[in-house]
Each structure stands twice: as C-alpha cells, then as structure tokens.
Amino acid sequence: MTAPVPGGVPDRPPVAERRLHPVTPFRRAWAPVAVLAGWAVHDPNAAQEQLTRLTGTMLLIGLSVLVPAAGLYGFLSWWFTHFAVTGGELRIRTGLLFRRTAHIRLERIQAVDVTRPLLARVAGVAKLRIDVVGAAKKDELAFLGEREARALRAELLARAAGFAPETAREVGEAPARELLHVPPRALVLSLLLTGATWGSLAAALVVPPLLWFATHSVWTVLATALPLLGAAGASSAGRFVTEYDWSVGESPDGLRIDHGLLDRAHETVPPGRVQTVRIVEPLLWRRLGWVRVELDVAGSDNSVLVPVAPRAVAESVIARVLPGVTVPASPARPPRRARWCVPVWWRGHGLAVTDAVFAARHGRLRRRLSLVPHAKVQSVRLTQGPWGRLWRLADVHVDTGAGRTVTARLRDADEAARLLLAQAERSRTGRRDARPDRWMA
Numbered sequence: 001m002t003a004p005v006p007g008g009v010p011d012r013p014p015v016a017e018r019r020l021h022p023v024t025p026f027r028r029a030w031a032p033v034a035v036l037a038g039w040a041v042h043d044p045n046a047a048q049e050q051l052t053r054l055t056g057t058m059l060l061i062g063l064s065v066l067v068p069a070a071g072l073y074g075f076l077s078w079w080f081t082h083f084a085v086t087g088g089e090l091r092i093r094t095g096l097l098f099r100r101t102a103h104i105r106l107e108r109i110q111a112v113d114v115t116r117p118l119l120a121r122v123a124g125v126a127k128l129r130i131d132v133v134g135a136a137k138k139d140e141l142a143f144l145g146e147r148e149a150r151a152l153r154a155e156l157l158a159r160a161a162g163f164a165p166e167t168a169r170e171v172g173e174a175p176a177r178e179l180l181h182v183p184p185r186a187l188v189l190s191l192l193l194t195g196a197t198w199g200s201l202a203a204a205l206v207v208p209p210l211l212w213f214a215t216h217s218v219w220t221v222l223a224t225a226l227p228l229l230g231a232a233g234a235s236s237a238g239r240f241v242t243e244y245d246w247s248v249g250e251s252p253d254g255l256r257i258d259h260g261l262l263d264r265a266h267e268t269v270p271p272g273r274v275q276t277v278r279i280v281e282p283l284l285w286r287r288l289g290w291v292r293v294e295l296d297v298a299g300s301d302n303s304v305l306v307p308v309a310p311r312a313v314a315e316s317v318i319a320r321v322l323p324g325v326t327v328p329a330s331p332a333r334p335p336r337r338a339r340w341c342v343p344v345w346w347r348g349h350g351l352a353v354t355d356a357v358f359a360a361r362h363g364r365l366r367r368r369l370s371l372v373p374h375a376k377v378q379s380v381r382l383t384q385g386p387w388g389r390l391w392r393l394a395d396v397h398v399d400t401g402a403g404r405t406v407t408a409r410l411r412d413a414d415e416a417a418r419l420l421l422a423q424a425e426r427s428r429t430g431r432r433d434a435r436p437d438r439w440m441a
Contacts, residue, residue, distance in 0.1 A: 017082040017093075021125045021143045024081075025074035083141055090130065090156065092139060108133045109160045110273055111254075112153045114266040116146070121264065128152060131270070133298075157253045176249035176256050179317055182307055187243055190292075190308035191236045193284035195365065204228035243307040250320055257305070269305065273298050274321050275376045275400040277305070279314065281367040293318060296402035322373055328352035331361045331369070334410035337391050341410060351396075351408040351419075358398050358423060360408040370406040372398055374430030380423045382416055389413075396420060 076096050083092045090104040111131035120126060125143035132139070144152065154173040208225040215221075244261035255269040276296035285291065291314045293306035305321065306314050315327050331350025338346040348364035358377065361369045377398050384394040394416035396408045411419065 017084040020078060020081055020083075020141060021145050021148075022078075023123050023125055024143050025071070025078040027074070027143065085152075085155065085159070092141070102139055104130060104132055104139060106156065106159045109156060110270040111268045112156050113138075113268060114149050114153055116260075116264040116266075118262040126150075130156070161253070174251045174253050176251040178247060178249045179255075179320065180246075180248040180306060180309060180313060182243070182246040182309065184244060186290075186308055187240060187246070190285065190290060191240060193288075194236070194282060195284065239307075243304070246307050248306065248317055255305070255317075255320060269295065269321060270297060275372070275402040276404055276406060277318055277322060277371045279311075279318075279327065279367075279369040279371070281369075283365045295321070296400060296404045298401045318371075322357070322371065325356045325371065325373065326354065327369070327371065328354060328357075328359045331359060334393070335412050338393055338410040340391055341387055341393060346410055349409045351411060353419070353423070353426075358406065358408075358426075360398075360406050362407075362409065372400055372406050374423075374426040375433075376400050377423065377427040377430070380420055380427065382420045384413065384416075396423070398423065 073096075077094075080096055081092075081094045083090065085091075085106075088106055090102075090106065090109075092102040092104070094100050094102075109130060110133050113129045113131070114126050115129060116126045120143055123143075124146055126146045126149040127140055127142040128144055128149050129138045129140045141149075141152075150173060157174075204225060207228060208221045211217075211224055212221050241261045243259055246257070246259040249256045249258075253268060257265070257267045257269065259265055274295055275298050278294040278296075280292040280294060281290075282292075285308075289311050290308050291306075291311050292304075292308055293314050294303055295305050296303070306317055309317070318327060319325060331352040333350055334346055338349075342349075345364055348362055348367065350361035350369075352359040352361075357371045357373055359369060359371050361367060378401055379399040381397040381399070382394055383397065388394055388410075392413040393410050394413045396411060396416050396419050398406045398408075400406070408416075408419070
C-alpha cells in the first residue's frame with residue numbers, strides 16, 4: 001500500500017535503477033588511452049617529437065599517472081550510469097561532468113539486438129542495442145550479463161507489444177522456430193564463387209608483374225602487391241567471419257538472426273518495417289541455384305537476411321518477411337528498341353507488378369530483383385531524357401521510407417505513364433489496408 005497524499009493521489013513507487021555489469025569500467029578505462037592514440041595517429045610527427053623529448057623517468061611518471069587516471073575515469077563513468085524501465089519508457093542516465101538522460105518510449109522501439117564481441121564472450125557479458133523509430137543512431141547498454149541482457153530484451157519487446165508492466169517480466173523471450181541455417185561449407189563456396197573475390201585476386205596477380213617490367217623496383221611491387229592481396233582476402237575473410245553460422249528463426253517478435261564467428265550477434269528484423277527486399281543472383285551462383293537476400297529496413301542497420309541459400313528456401317523466408325508476397329517468376333523485359341539506349345545490358349532490366357509488390361530487376365552478370373510492397377511506397381516519379389523521348393522510353397522511380405529508390409528502366413513511354421498513375425493508386429490503397437506494425441501481433 002502506498003501512503004496517501006493530500007488530494008487523494010497516491011505516491012508513485014520509486015523507480016528501481018540498475019547499473020551495468022561490473023566489468024564495464026575496464027572497457028571504459030580505455031577511452032583516455034584511445035584519445036592519445038588518436039592524436040598520435042592524426043599527427044605522428046608531433047607525437048614522435050614529443051616522445052623524443054621525454055626521458056625514461058618522465059615516461060614512467062606519465063604512465064603512473066595515466067593508468068590510474070584511466071581506471072578512475074572508467075570506474076566513475078560506470079558509477080554514474082544508470083538505467084531503469086518505467087511505466088512507458090526506458091530511461092538511461094549517463095555522464096560524469098555533463099549529465100545526459102535518454103528517455104526511450106517503449107512503443108517506439110522497433111528492434112532490440114544483443115551483440116557479444118569476442119572479449120565480451122570471454123567475460124560472459126553482452127551489449128544491448130536499441131533501435132528506435134526516428135533516432136539517428138542506436139542507444140546501447142554496454143555491458144550487461146548475458147542472462148540479464150536477454151531478459152531485458154524480452155521485457156522491452158513485451159512492453160513494446162503492449163503487455164502490462166507487472167506481466168512483461170513473466171512473458172520471457174518468445175520461442176523461435178528455425179527457418180534457415182547456412183552451413184560453413186556453403187558459405188565458403190559462395191565466397192569463392194563471388195566475382196569481387198576473383199577480380200581482386202586477378203588484380204593482385206596481374207598488376208605487380210606489370211609494375212616490375214615497368215619499374216624494376218622491388219619496393220614498388222611490394223607496396224602495390226601487398227595491399228591488393230590484403231584487399232582480395234579481407235573482403236572475403238570479413239564476410240566469412242561476420243556471416244559464419246548464420247541462422248534465421250521465426251518468433252512472434254519478428255525474424256531473429258544469429259551469426260558471427262568471433263563476435264556473435266543476435267538481431268531482429270522488425271515486423272512491418274521492411275521497405276525493400278532484394279534478391280541478388282551472382283553469375284557463378286546460377287548453376288547451383290543460389291541467391292542472396294538483402295533488406296532495406298526503415299531506421300535500422302539490418303541489411304542482410306540470407307547470405308546464401310537455394311532460391312526456393314530464400315523465397316520461403318521472404319514469404320515470412322512479406323506475408324502474402326510471391327516472388328515474380330519472369331519480369332517483363334523492355335521493348336527491343338531499348339537496345340539503342342543501353343546496348344547489350346538492356347536485357348538485364350525487367351518489371352513485374354503484382355497485387356502485393358512492385359518488382360524491378362536490373363543487371364546481367366549480377367542480377368538484382370527488388371521487391372517493394374505497395375504499402376511502403378512513399379512517392380512515384382517518371383523521368384525521360386532527350387534520347388529516351390526519341391525512342392519513346394521512360395524510367396519509373398519508386399521511393400521508399402528507407403531513403404532508397406527502386407527504378408524500372410527503359411519502359412515504353414505509354415506503359416510508364418499508365419504505371420505511374422496505377423502505382424500511385426496501389427500505394428494509397430495499400431497503406432489504407434496494411435496491417436499495423438506491431439510487435440508480437
């Protein structure tokens with residue numbers, strides 16, 4: 001029972017604030033050291049000049065001051081950071097000298113991701129990243145215990161779905177059903193069959209010999225060959241590390257994506273927030289029937305749904321992201337006179353419009369089929385240059401809420417004019433009939 005106050009309005013119970021995990025000060029203690037390292041990288045000549053002026057005794061004194069100061073900074077920044085879940089918001093208070101309080105309205109939360117960098121996994125902690133509608137960047141709580149992070153994530157999603165505060169903690173994490181798992185062997189083979197990998201490797205093998213015949217300088221060859229070889233391996237190795245053990249699961253709070261070899265990430269594709277789905281089909285993948293699925297999500301960094309999978313499996317996952325959507329089998333090509341505007345490559349363009357999506361294809365070597373639900377179209381535009389007017393061709397552009405544009409190129413001018421009006425009407429009716437974007441709906 002709360003004590004009554006004058007006017008008959010009971011006092012609100014105090015909000016229970018919590019601190020981050022005790023390992024957090026060790027992470028934050030590196031901030032002063034990072035500032036000095038950034039200065040040294042920005043102006044290496046001045047840094048080297050200052051170091052040459054210092055004696056061994058002065059360096060020891062500097063370290064004896066810097067290390068405790070960094071530790072004190074880490075401890076105080078942790079001590080003055082609190083968070084609490086109130087009746088309608090997540091409140092985060094931070095700041096040692098300058099106080100900052102973030103009030104995150106629970107109904108505006110669209111994704112809560114749990115990430116575990118390598119050292120955090122060793123320490124048994126995790127980082128919670130909160131994606132809010134309209135926010136330029138994600139707020140985060142780093143670090144929490146792994147169990148606490150998952151429990152808080154489940155509570156926030158339950159509260160965002162409309163559960164009462166007293167029952168949100170009891171809901172727990174919604175169960176997930178696995179839809180897709182990418183085996184490491186398939187991921188490695190897909191990277192080896194990617195044109196960018198072979199292009200970088202070919203440049204690393206061809207350019208250095210040409211430089212040797214031109215300059216006969218070993219240092220010039222090494223200075224060129226090493227970055228090229230590094231670039232050839234870095235992109236493929238980076239994708240392998242990031243997309244290793246990729247799995248997609250379906251739950252009431254959206255599609256869950258788990259991945260990562262060194263840094264594990266537990267992400268969520270927000271329901272109803274997907275603006276565009278792209279099916280990417282590189283040339284060397286076609287014999288195997290593999291595709292890659294990418295996303296444009298409003299206000300979110302999530303961009304990959306399926307790194308590699310058979311087309312039928314990928315389309316079944318797309319059907320969970322865009323309910324009721326069937327991927328068009330064969331988009332219609334532009335008229336043959338389009339070859340005078342874009343020789344050879346005109347065959348790579350295509351268009352299909354169904355009751356649910358606007359689908360545009362482009363690319364010959366690396367095909368991309370973009371699917372935009374009619375309800376997500378923000379505006380429709382028609383453009384026609386002088387050469388296009390000569391051949392009676394026009395482009396139709398569809399703008400989405402994620403700041404992206406999908407273009408149906410080289411369409412017949414009369415067809416494009418009809419498509420412009422029809423798509424505007426489909427977008428209006430699509431937004432009117434669309435289901436509300438709700439968690440756990």
